Amino acid sequence: GAGVSQSPRYKVAKRGQDVALRCDPISGHVSLFWYQQALGQGPEFLTYFQNEAQLDKSGLPSDRFFAERPEGSVSTLKIQRTQQEDSAVYLCASSLAGNYGYTFGSGTRLTVV
Amino acid sequence: DAKTTQPTSMDCAEGRAANLPCNHSTISGNEYVYWYRQIHSQGPQYIIHGLKNNETNEMASLIITEDRKSSTLILPHATLRDTAVYYCIVSTLNYGGSQGNLIFGKGTKLSVKP
Numbered sequence: 260g261a262g263v264s265q266s267p268r269y270k271v272a273k274r275g276q277d278v279a280l281r282c283d284p285i286s287g288h289v290s291l292f293w294y295q296q297a298l299g300q301g302p303e304f305l306t307y308f309q310n311e312a313q314l315d316k317s318g319l320p321s322d323r324f325f326a327e328r329p330e331g332s333v334s335t336l337k338i339q340r341t342q343q344e345d346s347a348v349y350l351c352a353s354s355l356a357g358n359y360g361y362t363f364g365s366g367t368r369l370t371v372v
Numbered sequence: 373d374a375k376t377t378q379p380t381s382m383d384c385a386e387g388r389a390a391n392l393p394c395n396h397s398t399i400s401g402n403e404y405v406y407w408y409r410q411i412h413s414q415g416p417q418y419i420i421h422g423l424k425n426n427e428t429n430e431m432a433s434l435i436i437t438e439d440r441k442s443s444t445l446i447l448p449h450a451t452l453r454d455t456a457v458y459y460c461i462v463s464t465l466n467y468g469g470s471q472g473n474l475i476f477g478k479g480t481k482l483s484v485k486p
Contacts, residue, residue, distance in 0.1 A: 263415075290470045301459060301476030302416065307466070314466075315473065350415050358404070358471055360418025 263364035280336045284353030294350040341371045381481040390447040394460030397441045409456040450484045
């Protein structure tokens with residue numbers, strides 16, 4: 260496709276439920292990032308992949324958060340035992356190698372009830 | 373914490389130039405200045421970036437002061453569709469020479485009015 264695709268667009272989870280959020284980056288984009296955006300705030304970095312290698316996961320807020328990109332294309336962000344404070348928009352971005360701007364997806368809005 | 377300071381909000385008349393300032397007084401020599409914007413309910417959109425020279429593309433111009441401590445994003449003829457939150461970010465390149473992790477602040481909410 261022409262852009263970064265994220266699914267689902269909206270997700271409502273009961274507290275304690277596990278969720279999986281999917282990101283389809285632009286074909287050929289080497290770099291892939293996940294960001295978390297709380298209501299009224301700017302996005303905050305979670306993790307970064309270069310191809311299939313997760314090179315930086317310093318932004319993951321707890322060990323309940325896990326991300327993977329096994330074949331260097333599609334990525335999944337998994338959140339185990341969701342809590343209310345996990346409610347946010349989760350944004351995925353990808354870019355070519357080199358100093359190019361990211362292309363962001365529209366995000367997945369997660370609401371934990 | 374974000375390394376930049378931006379006004380919380382600005383208004384601009386449709387068809388006029390929008391000049392969005394950004395202070396980054398602690399910028400280091402290997403840090404680039406990036407601008408993104410976020411229209412309501414969408415992901416951020418890349419606009420432009422620069423190191424020390426002024427830059428222009430089809431969307432905007434970026435003016436960086438000689439000491440690199442501040443910059444201005446210029447939208448030459450603002451339209452209603454330019455209403456968004458504009459983020460000024462400084463960042464180094466990462467491992468593979470790609471744009472590094474971005475630390476977004478609160479940005480400037482630009483309202484373009486008819």
